[in-house]
Amino acid sequence: MLLATLAALALVTFTLSSLSPIDPALQLVGDHASAGTYVQARHELGLDAPWGLRLGRYLAAAAHGDLGVSRSTGRPVREDLERVFPATVELATLALIVGGVCGVGLALLSVRHPHGLIDGVARLISLAGNSIPVFWLGLIALFVFYARLHWIGGTGRFSDAFEYTVDMRSGFVLLDAARATVPGALTDAAAHLVMPVMILASYALGNVTRLTRAALMGEAGKEYVMLARAKGAGPTRVLLRHMVPNVRGFVLTVLALTYANLLEGAVLIETVFARPGIGRYLTTALFGADMPAILGATLLIGACFVLINGLTDLAVRLADPRLA
Amino acid sequence: MRLARSAAAVIGATILILAGAMALAAPWLAPYDPIRQDIDIRLQPPSRAHVLGTDSLGRDLLSRLIYGSRPTLGLVALVAVLMVPIGLGVGILAGYVGGWTERALMGLTNVVMAFPSLVLALAFVGLLGPGLLNAAFALVLTGWPAYARLARAETLVLRRSDYIAAAEMQGITGWRLLWGHVLPSCIPSAQIRLALDLAGVILAAAALGFLGLGIRPPTPEWGMMIAEGSRVVFDQWWVAAFPGAAIFLVSFAFNALADGLRDLGDPRHG
Numbered sequence: 001m002l003l004a005t006l007a008a009l010a011l012v013t014f015t016l017s018s019l020s021p022i023d024p025a026l027q028l029v030g031d032h033a034s035a036g037t038y039v040q041a042r043h044e045l046g047l048d049a050p051w052g053l054r055l056g057r058y059l060a061a062a063a064h065g066d067l068g069v070s071r072s073t074g075r076p077v078r079e080d081l082e083r084v085f086p087a088t089v090e091l092a093t094l095a096l097i098v099g100g101v102c103g104v105g106l107a108l109l110s111v112r113h114p115h116g117l118i119d120g121v122a123r124l125i126s127l128a129g130n131s132i133p134v135f136w137l138g139l140i141a142l143f144v145f146y147a148r149l150h151w152i153g154g155t156g157r158f159s160d161a162f163e164y165t166v167d168m169r170s171g172f173v174l175l176d177a178a179r180a181t182v183p184g185a186l187t188d189a190a191a192h193l194v195m196p197v198m199i200l201a202s203y204a205l206g207n208v209t210r211l212t213r214a215a216l217m218g219e220a221g222k223e224y225v226m227l228a229r230a231k232g233a234g235p236t237r238v239l240l241r242h243m244v245p246n247v248r249g250f251v252l253t254v255l256a257l258t259y260a261n262l263l264e265g266a267v268l269i270e271t272v273f274a275r276p277g278i279g280r281y282l283t284t285a286l287f288g289a290d291m292p293a294i295l296g297a298t299l300l301i302g303a304c305f306v307l308i309n310g311l312t313d314l315a316v317r318l319a320d321p322r323l324a
Numbered sequence: 325m326r327l328a329r330s331a332a333a334v335i336g337a338t339i340l341i342l343a344g345a346m347a348l349a350a351p352w353l354a355p356y357d358p359i360r361q362d363i364d365i366r367l368q369p370p371s372r373a374h375v376l377g378t379d380s381l382g383r384d385l386l387s388r389l390i391y392g393s394r395p396t397l398g399l400v401a402l403v404a405v406l407m408v409p410i411g412l413g414v415g416i417l418a419g420y421v422g423g424w425t426e427r428a429l430m431g432l433t434n435v436v437m438a439f440p441s442l443v444l445a446l447a448f449v450g451l452l453g454p455g456l457l458n459a460a461f462a463l464v465l466t467g468w469p470a471y472a473r474l475a476r477a478e479t480l481v482l483r484r485s486d487y488i489a490a491a492e493m494q495g496i497t498g499w500r501l502l503w504g505h506v507l508p509s510c511i512p513s514a515q516i517r518l519a520l521d522l523a524g525v526i527l528a529a530a531a532l533g534f535l536g537l538g539i540r541p542p543t544p545e546w547g548m549m550i551a552e553g554s555r556v557v558f559d560q561w562w563v564a565a566f567p568g569a570a571i572f573l574v575s576f577a578f579n580a581l582a583d584g585l586r587d588l589g590d591p592r593h594g
Contacts, residue, residue, distance in 0.1 A: 008435045012444070012465075016451045127583065131523060131576035133530050133547075136568030139554050140561075147558040264442040268531055272554070282443070283535055286450035298440075298447040305440045 068292030077296035086171030095200035103208025129206025138272035153192035256312035333584025339577035354387035388544035411471025419479025441466035519582035
């Protein structure tokens with residue numbers, strides 16, 4: 001199933017690239033090349049082969065981790081992705097932790113006091129969280145907290161002083177800043193990271209709150225809850241000890257799917273905050289008509305989606321004794 | 325009307341009707357030409373002459389906001405019209421026919437369901453060229469599986485029901501049965517799902533515009549207007565603020581409508 005999904009995704013993206021008006025051979029030789037040079041370039045790039053053969057070659061190479069050479073950076077796409085992807089994972093993971101903890105917490109509070117003040121606030125937050133364009137929220141946050149209040153760092157991952165002095169060995173900004181010998185690097189990195197994480201977390205918060213609350217409310221009317229209450233358990237104990245274990249698998253699924261969405265949301269946030277990552281790599285590639293880079297980045301994010309889906313199924317089975 | 329029983333649904337529907345009317349009546353509502361430039365009055369704050377101010381080329385922001393609703397809402401309508409019939413068709417067919425047809429169709433559905441929608445939309449537009457039509461195709465491609473699952477689940481329940489058996493005994497079979505007796509019962513849950521999805525489609529469309537992959541300038545579009553405003557956001561906040569608020573409002577309306585419809589369909593909420 002996982003492999004089928006990945007193969008289908010590769011098929012779709014590859015079909016797109018052959019339908020595309022972008023001609024890699026023409027990009028290579030330029031507009032003024034002779035017809036002979038052009039034909040030779042097409043041959044060397046393998047573009048004169050039949051479509052099925054080209055697809056086969058691409059899939060075989062991709063399966064070995066060879067995604068071609070990027071036109072705009074001149075390096076293998078795989079190397080580029082290895083360099084930029086950790087920063088995106090860092091951003092999305094921190095956002096998932098913040099959004100997940102706040103979302104589940106908010107859902108628990110609103111179920112503990114249904115139709116109360118917190119419940120109303122939670123409903124409003126989950127509605128708004130699903131409706132706000134994240135890139136716009138990022139802009140507004142930059143305006144208020146950076147330009148006006150000076151509470152946070154501006155765009156980029158560091159201030160200029162640190163940008164070229166910190167050795168980006170692992171690609172994870174906080175980790176590399178902590179290991180750096182330059183004093184103040186970690187504080188600076190954190191000041192630049194906090195707002196993107198918060199904005200991205202707000203993107204997750206809405207869904208996590210809404211779905212967790214709905215699952216818990218669905219449990220509230222069941223007989224085992226009534227039995228626990230009749231035996232004298234308080235409402236908080238019933239909620240935490242009896243209801244939560246029953247929705248554990250569902251919440252796990254929600255969090256995993258949210259994580260996949262956050263990887264996508266990071267594409268936009270990285271653009272707004274000008275942070276290097278796969279999102280910025282992809283958008284730069286889009287404007288440079290850099291086909292191998294577009295295909296590679298799409299495939300990598302797709303592979304993460306598929307992997308996350310697969311691992312979630314596994315984790316839910318482990319967390320839910322009824323399915324084991 | 326049943327819809328009137330949920331405050332959220334009423335608010336959502338009202339905003340959407342107003343937005344739709346605004347898009348249709350744009351030429352009569354807009355006080356200025358949305359693409360006429362006047363460098364002398366560039367980047368003016370909101371005033372009586374220009375209620376929402378002007379952008380960096382001196383164009384009236386209110387007029388651009390009104391005209392900007394057209395591509396966004398048009399894209400939303402196009403996605404809805406394509407995505408729902410494909411999904412419902414696949415789902416009903418799979419649920420009714422069963423056997424290997426069902427296995428093949430649902431296998432395909434599950435495969436497509438795991439695609440990353442925004443990134444795939446970016447790849448579509450990046451490879452096939454910018455434009456809302458390509459974006460719409462990408463969003464339809466990743467959107468239909470949800471409806472297929474929904475329709476299949478509904479059809480599986482129906483196939484064993486008495487009233488379908490009764491209809492079959494009266495000689496109603498094939499397409500007429502699916503169209504007249506199975507499809508109507510899939511509509512209510514599809515409606516809720518659609519309202520929820522369209523809230524996301526608006527955001528995706530705006531994101532593409534923001535990244536410069538939507539409609540060509542100078543035609544106004546909300547996402548692109550935010551991108552134009554982002555260059556001057558530290559000094560002239562209003563250029564980016566208003567189009568973002570418009571996107572938020574429409575997306576919020578779809579979400580509120582979905583919320584209201586869900587409450588109405590749920591007997592526990594009365």
